[in-house]
Amino acid sequence: MIQLFHVSKSFDGTSALTDITLKVEKGEFLFITGPSGAGKSTLLRIIFGSEAPTDGQIIIEGRNYFKIPPKEITHLRRRTGFVFQDFKLIPDRSVFENVALSLKVAGVNPREVKSRVLKMLSYVKLQHRANFKPPVLSGGEQQRVAIARALVKDPAIILADEPTGNLDPALSIETMELFKEVNNRGTTVIIASHDKNLIDRYGRRTVCLDAGRLAS
16 A cells, blocks of 8 residues: 655755655554654655655555646545644634544535534544534543544545654553554554554554664
């Protein structure tokens, strides 16, 4: 499903990733680990298509991301959900509106938007918070809103950047169980995390980055 060939990325002459070759199978659950600054977030952004590599190629679902028209990249990105460490919720919009945003941008009709958003909020056990705004929610609730927003598009791939970094251990496990359940439904899940205990608990394939390189 996802193939990276000799991918490198530099920012103002400073190397963030160097010669990354990686294959992720359809339906796989993969952890990307490594110390802070190792390049985990940059790698996720490249897979998402929001960051272009300086060198190398990335192929997702048989399409080379950087040899197709920009309009098609937008379509491919709609098949990928991204969960950010700091949630990136819109503070003055309700939970419902935050989750609905990507569907509205995609032109989904209002009746279907409502149905899909309410179904997804029920799935993450937040239907009772639909009309609340993010600042009054707990950290765990905000993370579940962020996950619902990523999942409501019914993506083929979910990317998550340190999704448990701001949560206590119990909420971290609760969040990971959500990702596990999503993966069990066939969605490819890639999670960047430096939490060794959490990674060990789930026993999935793990690749390690060290100073922008894949560690052996």
